[in-house]
Amino acid sequence: MEMLSGGEMIARALELENVEYIFGYPGGAVLHIYDALYKDCKVPHVLVRHEQAATHAADAYARATGKAGVVLVTSGPGATNAVTGIATAYMDSIPMVVFSGQVQSHLIGEDAFQETDMLGISRPVVKHSFQVRHAEELPLIIKKAFHIATTGRPGPVVIDIPKDMTKPDEKFPFKYPESVDMRSYSPIQRGHAGQIKKAAKLLLSAKRPVIYAGGGVILGGASELLTGLAQELNFPVTNTLMGLGAYPATDRQFLGMLGMHGFYEANMAMHHSDVILAVGARFDDRVTNTVSKFCPGAKIIHIDIDPTSISKTVNADVPIVGPVQTVLVDMLAQVKTLRKKDKSLPDSQALDRWWGQIDEWRDKHGLWTADRFGTDGEQIMPQQVIQSLYRVTKGDAYITSDVGQHQMFAAQYYKFDKPHRWINSGGLGTMGFGLPAAMGVKLAHPDADVACVTGEGSIQMNIQELSTCTQYNTPIKIINLRNNYLGMVKQWQDMQYEGRHAMSTYEDSLPDFVKLAEAYGHVGMQVTKLEDLDAAMEKAFAMKDKLVFLDIFIDPTEHVYPMHVAPNGAMKDMWLNKHERTS
Amino acid sequence: MRRIISILMENEPGALSRVVGLFSQRGYNIDTLNVAATEDPTLSRLTVTTVGDDRVIEQITKQLNKLVDVVKLVDLSEGTHVERDLMLVKVRAEGSVRDEIRRITEIFRGQIVDVGPQVFTIQLTGAAEKLDAFLASMEEGSILEVVRSGVVGISRGEKVLRL
Numbered sequence A: 001m002e003m004l005s006g007g008e009m010i011a012r013a014l015e016l017e018n019v020e021y022i023f024g025y026p027g028g029a030v031l032h033i034y035d036a037l038y039k040d041c042k043v044p045h046v047l048v049r050h051e052q053a054a055t056h057a058a059d060a061y062a063r064a065t066g067k068a069g070v071v072l073v074t075s076g077p078g079a080t081n082a083v084t085g086i087a088t089a090y091m092d093s094i095p096m097v098v099f100s101g102q103v104q105s106h107l108i109g110e111d112a113f114q115e116t117d118m119l120g121i122s123r124p125v126v127k128h129s130f131q132v133r134h135a136e137e138l139p140l141i142i143k144k145a146f147h148i149a150t151t152g153r154p155g156p157v158v159i160d161i162p163k164d165m166t167k168p169d170e171k172f173p174f175k176y177p178e179s180v181d182m183r184s185y186s187p188i189q190r191g192h193a194g195q196i197k198k199a200a201k202l203l204l205s206a207k208r209p210v211i212y213a214g215g216g217v218i219l220g221g222a223s224e225l226l227t228g229l230a231q232e233l234n235f236p237v238t239n240t241l242m243g244l245g246a247y248p249a250t251d252r253q254f255l256g257m258l259g260m261h262g263f264y265e266a267n268m269a270m271h272h273s274d275v276i277l278a279v280g281a282r283f284d285d286r287v288t289n290t291v292s293k294f295c296p297g298a299k300i301i302h303i304d305i306d307p308t309s310i311s312k313t314v315n316a317d318v319p320i321v322g323p324v325q326t327v328l329v330d331m332l333a334q335v336k337t338l339r340k341k342d343k344s345l346p347d348s349q350a351l352d353r354w355w356g357q358i359d360e361w362r363d364k365h366g367l368w369t370a371d372r373f374g375t376d377g378e379q380i381m382p383q384q385v386i387q388s389l390y391r392v393t394k395g396d397a398y399i400t401s402d403v404g405q406h407q408m409f410a411a412q413y414y415k416f417d418k419p420h421r422w423i424n425s426g427g428l429g430t431m432g433f434g435l436p437a438a439m440g441v442k443l444a445h446p447d448a449d450v451a452c453v454t455g456e457g458s459i460q461m462n463i464q465e466l467s468t469c470t471q472y473n474t475p476i477k478i479i480n481l482r483n484n485y486l487g488m489v490k491q492w493q494d495m496q497y498e499g500r501h502a503m504s505t506y507e508d509s510l511p512d513f514v515k516l517a518e519a520y521g522h523v524g525m526q527v528t529k530l531e532d533l534d535a536a537m538e539k540a541f542a543m544k545d546k547l548v549f550l551d552i553f554i555d556p557t558e559h560v561y562p563m564h565v566a567p568n569g570a571m572k573d574m575w576l577n578k579h580e581r582t583s
Numbered sequence B: 001m002r003r004i005i006s007i008l009m010e011n012e013p014g015a016l017s018r019v020v021g022l023f024s025q026r027g028y029n030i031d032t033l034n035v036a037a038t039e040d041p042t043l044s045r046l047t048v049t050t051v052g053d054d055r056v057i058e059q060i061t062k063q064l065n066k067l068v069d070v071v072k073l074v075d076l077s078e079g080t081h082v083e084r085d086l087m088l089v090k091v092r093a094e095g096s097v098r099d100e101i102r103r104i105t106e107i108f109r110g111q112i113v114d115v116g117p118q119v120f121t122i123q124l125t126g127a128a129e130k131l132d133a134f135l136a137s138m139e140e141g142s143i144l145e146v147v148r149s150g151v152v153g154i155s156r157g158e159k160v161l162r163l
């Protein structure tokens, strides 16, 4: 049998897992591993400029490909820097394997140089974690880590590796396991047939149904199945922020996103529905508004692979635990069987009335149908930037975003027809995610258009990655919606604190982003007039091999609407603009 | 309502901290906690008592089950079960009260396991209320130290929690 050191085993295991990129940053505790990678490993390593960026890049790589992202960081500060990115992946259920260095075993607990209790620090934000106690265990631990990260409800897994586990002169027989069987971990494969049948019957009895689809549909590879079911039934579909692309946005049956900044028609339809089919969604507080007022007339069917998501905040009438993919296959079959027996199902007259009502809502305040934002024809509105981006990329780009108003505008106005295209930190809301994420996506899909929609606040949280983009030639486009404010903070201050802008401005301290981009060897462009917007956008995307930083000056006073009325509002209670609310 | 959740989990380093961490992270109560190895050295058995309404308890059991180290669990309070808490109490025992303490200990089927000129150490086992009642029967100020194991429990009859 082949004899390998711990470091070599890691290198070999990553090859055998078909890892495409390692995102990482070296340091003392992982130097044996780096040396093994240097000597013999087919997997390229991307050197970021901050460990947080490594985790976001790996995370976004995973979101764009469905494969686990891989991170390698050193002990102490390297590990703690990675924590925000691990938490980001955890909140959005993204498969990721993080190798963190640790001080030598005999020093653990002694406050050694660059020692930190990584297992302890990361515990609440990982799906699982391991510390390697014997180097021989490395292959099995790595196999388990990838298995746990990618199956069931995906999530990040940390492997903490004391330096002495990777000593180059201590070799062990290496055999990488083909598969793992863990008695304490066996994700469910099918949903309960009886429950699925019950759900199918309930669906077919619905008069005002809505399908509410979340990120789980994308993670579970079930977008086509969901679309098939919705179209078989002629039911309206709304996607969560994480679920955008799960159902094609340009289809007639799509109501847009729901929730705090959801579409009027989506939130209204949810509130007035009689049956909700929730698929891979978790009734997040940014969706439901006040739980006790949530969709009072609706019976809820909830499909999720994670039983803890079911009836956690909103009670499910028909809970179905299982992978969305197999459950939807079974459900569609049930629906078809029931319809064969009774061709009058579902009640098409009731559905017509429901669609009539939905179209009325759309005409009245629909985000894409009604004229939602004013423009003086000169100043650029943020929504127009996204519309321009959508036109120029023909709706087919990968869009990453940061967190703030720009994120919501991107979610509202870029019409995602495909899954895996919209890549944002939905659960944790991590500013600084966008740029490293775009980098990870571009590496995964070098021929695709990749844009990062950001704000001047967020972009500065990981701006150093412009250097990584130079090193690895990742010609992404950065669309900076520049309002000179921490815009989302300012919006809340406008609405809830009588316009007191505590710490939401930078005064005159912003850098010249054009020069900054140029300093890193990229192209920078400033756009201040509406008439120049489309041309600049086209020019940026025409430069296929250049990273272009588009610094676009937008109306700084614009707010994101609709916005749920809070506290104590229901789904249907929304601000539609600065002066008008639904109720 | 008070519940006794009994957990079979991998005897791995860090497993206990995951369980305890889960309770604090999600704001659940831990009233008592007991953990020890089982007849199978790769498994340990953890018993935790907690309070919460049905909804909270359902979340707690689901969340615990989701932990990779947790192999199986049972909410003992759902069925008939035997529950025991072990208590060691050191009480001041001087002069005439020595006899009285002996008597009370007998009533509670306890044992005096250590005797000093001024103190008794008493061992008691039973359901938690019984131990509480014993403590309540001691004269005020006479209790010097109390050590309790926390609740352990097991289902009655044929039902077993094992692999």
Ligand SMILES: Cc1ncc(C[n+]2csc(CCOP(=O)(O)OP(=O)(O)O)c2C)c(N)n1
Pocket (backbone or CB within 6 Å): A402, A403, A404, A405, A406, A407, A429, A430, A431, A432, A454, A455, A456, A457, A458, A459, A481, A483, A485, A486, A487, A488, A489
């Ligand atoms: C790391 C982090 N810190 C703070 C916040 C809180 N926060 C949410 S949005 C926002 C403002 C973002 O400003 P900018 O990036 O300029 O976007 P804009 O809202 O102006 O479009 C802040 C500070 C956050 N989400 N993430």
Ligand SMILES: [Mg+2]
Pocket (backbone or CB within 6 Å): A404, A455, A456, A457, A481, A482, A483, A484, A485, A486, A487
């Ligand atoms: Mg801003």
